[in-house]
């Protein structure tokens with residue numbers, strides 16, 4: 114949790130990776146900790162870029178775009194053309210918060226089954 118709460122975003126990313134590591138055994142306290150970790154990730158890893166609408170050439174329609182922290186404007190759902198990060202500030206090969214949350218949820222469910 115202390116790595117996840119680090120002020121340096123790159124350290125926080127390392128914390129996300131560590132959050133997926135397994136322990137050799139689990140108890141109810143671990144389930145509580147995993148739950149806390151999950152809520153923290155959901156509420157703290159927000160979009161860093163900004164969504165916007167952009168007029169298209171030769172068309173009256175606007176399309177949705179996002180503006181990266183590095184100020185480059187990109188198509189929605191695409192990685193930044195300039196710095197290769199997504200709207201959350203993650204590169205393609207990095208573990209994303211939503212995937213980690215998914216993983217933690219599955220783990221909580223499994224441990225619940227075993228501790229019943």
Ligand SMILES: [Zn+2]
Pocket residue numbers: 181182183184185193194195196197198
């Ligand atoms: Zn960028």
